[in-house]
Amino acid sequence: MFCLPEKKAGKFLYAAIYEELKKQIESGAFPAGTKLPSQRTLGTKLGVSVNTVRTAYTQLELEGFVEVRPKSGFYVCNMESLQKIGSQRGNPMLTPLEKQCDQNPEEAKNNFVPANVAIDFAPAAIAKEKFPSTQWYRCLRSCLEDPRALERTPPQGDLGLRQILADYLYTERGVECTPQQVILGAGTDSLLEILSYILPNQWALAMENPVYTKAYRLFSRMGHRVVPIQVDKQGVMTEPLEGLDQLLVYTTPSHQYPLGTSMPVGRRIQLLNWAGRGKFRFIVEDDYDSEFRYDAKPVPSLQSIDQNERVIYLTSFSRSVAPALRLSVMVLPDSILKIYHETYKDFVCRVSTLEQLTLGEFIRRGFFESHLNRMRTYYKNKCKRLLQGLKPLRDTVDLVGELAGQHLTLQVRNGMTEEQLWSSALDVGVRVYPVSPFFMTDFPESSMVLLGFGGLKDEEIDEGTKRLVMAWHK
């Protein structure tokens, strides 16, 4: 059947077995329906205990690669039927497809993607192999000598890093703040958790529809009423907000998630004016991929043109540094900062001290800036290539959001439904992502899909678009 790679043998036996089996299943070497050897047989063959094999099998079962058939044994799952199982037992608000979009693309790949997907246009994927790990580790090593590396930072994060970030945000995004306004969190979700924790329950949250679904779930779980607000071509609409107070508007103006639209300055000013007209009106500006804009004049951030201290600014380093870096940044206006200090400040900062110090060095030595410059060109070229490949479809496809980030949205007018679009793509081994799972209400009439290009090689983009043209061409 298979042998344990020798070097792994002494280490995590069960993990090695798990990984090997997963590889066999993913590669198609063990197709759906294959019966795995009994735990005892495999244990004896590999010279490990039955318990070790059981742990590996259980993990595979949990992740949906294999299933138990009572009184018979473990069998490789049919991955298509897995999706349906997922949606039955999962959170009713999340379809399996939404989970894929929402998730770390790695996990999505491992857990849900049918074995026959050759090219995955996962929207959150980035080119991890381009990360300058040598420079990063050089910074990290120099921080090991810092005695602070083994200490906790203050609850908001290391003051030195917060100063560096305040400077960086000012230079890059015009965000004006002192380091005292900066709060570091272990990822954007973690910061949204803090925000939903500290704000009074009677404050409602207006969310763009469609939206980053985890933000929606976090706030509603914390007891905040969530009001969906429609998005037009300029972004979140302001008319529905009139008359509402004690309200936070969550928005992704740089690159609407998932639609990809960028909010023009006019709409930004409307939104800021709305906020300025009430005492308890705030805007959460999630600037999640603003480092990657490919047009000449990026629109200024809401925070930078705000006159009334009504913007809570959020950004993350997951896309610009590495997905492993659990470090996001929130800038609070003074009135919200006051609430934070009263209710949350004595909780411990969640971010690794060493990684805080390392990021500070990485920015201070200029490595971050050169990395960003390189990656802007890199992603711009990937995006161009994707657009080039889609050209044969130009009569039936409208593009949105192609000037930023690592994904774009296609509105396809060839008569196919959204489901037909992604399922016909799947038939030719290409995964694209439906947009409707991101809607809380008012599902779109047009057929839209998301395509990410950040994690794909040139050849994959070429081959993927060729297949899409085939599948969708009428």
Added chain:
Amino acid sequence: MFCLPEKKAGKFLYAAIYEELKKQIESGAFPAGTKLPSQRTLGTKLGVSVNTVRTAYTQLELEGFVEVRPKSGFYVCNMESLQKIGSQRGNPMLTPLEKQCDQNPEEAKNNFVPANVAIDFAPAAIAKEKFPSTQWYRCLRSCLEDPRALERTPPQGDLGLRQILADYLYTERGVECTPQQVILGAGTDSLLEILSYILPNQWALAMENPVYTKAYRLFSRMGHRVVPIQVDKQGVMTEPLEGLDQLLVYTTPSHQYPLGTSMPVGRRIQLLNWAGRGKFRFIVEDDYDSEFRYDAKPVPSLQSIDQNERVIYLTSFSRSVAPALRLSVMVLPDSILKIYHETYKDFVCRVSTLEQLTLGEFIRRGFFESHLNRMRTYYKNKCKRLLQGLKPLRDTVDLVGELAGQHLTLQVRNGMTEEQLWSSALDVGVRVYPVSPFFMTDFPESSMVLLGFGGLKDEEIDEGTKRLVMAWHK
């Protein structure tokens, strides 16, 4: 006035100014009432911008070292009056003293401790300088070669580490679990956040009274009803629980926080039997300092003797490794794990990948075990020394919790109130911690204070106890 240390000059100018001023204030070189130079004057003198000085002053103000007097300038605060300011503007549930106990002792030291405290028996302090950082960094360096170090782990944490932890918990605490039941979080608060998030709102939480107050706040903020349950000498009482269902009992049986009592086996079995008699009764066992027990036969963990899968087990590496390590562990029974998978699994793991891998190596190579063995002896000796120093008070003092962890509780029967105890200690430059802020209700009639010994040198313990004997001797 003062000069910037030369090596810092190029780095974080404002942080250097802030640190220098703080040092001058803490050392007493700038006593209360001293007027700081104007921002412009200091800026010119140091050759930095007014903004840089302003940032430093604002941070000092925020932390309560200085105050603004309108139309006059910044003045060094009187630290005694600072406490009152803190309690007025803070969360009404938290007294400044409670904040100190609750907080990272470093921050407590920096933010609240009056300048005249010579010896601080902070309950959460540990001997950080004893941490084997050479071995830790050796493990860390070897993990840098692991390509996984730049990748996200699965939401529950790295599978290899979870296997190591499952083995470790079994060996050390008899906790029986598979790695699939293990969830890693960025500190215990972060795991309690997950728990309070995933459990249905109608489930109430029964908490020991007194209690770890952050757990109380997290659960009640998430909308769970919190029921205080009295603690007797054996720990949380089970009679008040009878008849209650859809209930989670949060408890610290190894070393009740803050009282220090250890729950005997009889009470443990009562508690487990209570849980077994209802379908929705669970126990959260927070085993926060169980690595440090100094008696011969530690009581088994609740999880290890549970027959009905009713225990949610929590432990942390903040005390046993380093406070900077944001890594805690939760073991879920299958029924709660199912809820977790349905509602939370797609959130990203908050713990640094590199630190996960490093901890795995640190345990695997045996460094953790030898560190623990060394530290058990170390803390045991500190504790002995503290008890020795308190001997002259033996007729009026009862001790609780001296066989575990890094703190103990004194019940003092010399006629002084709790406030008289800690304030008379403060008069002789010694900080001890009142117990009553940890109570939600039914404040104790007896006078109790907490003394931590983990972070103190032998001479400090000797001097501190000498002063306490002086202050409390009747």
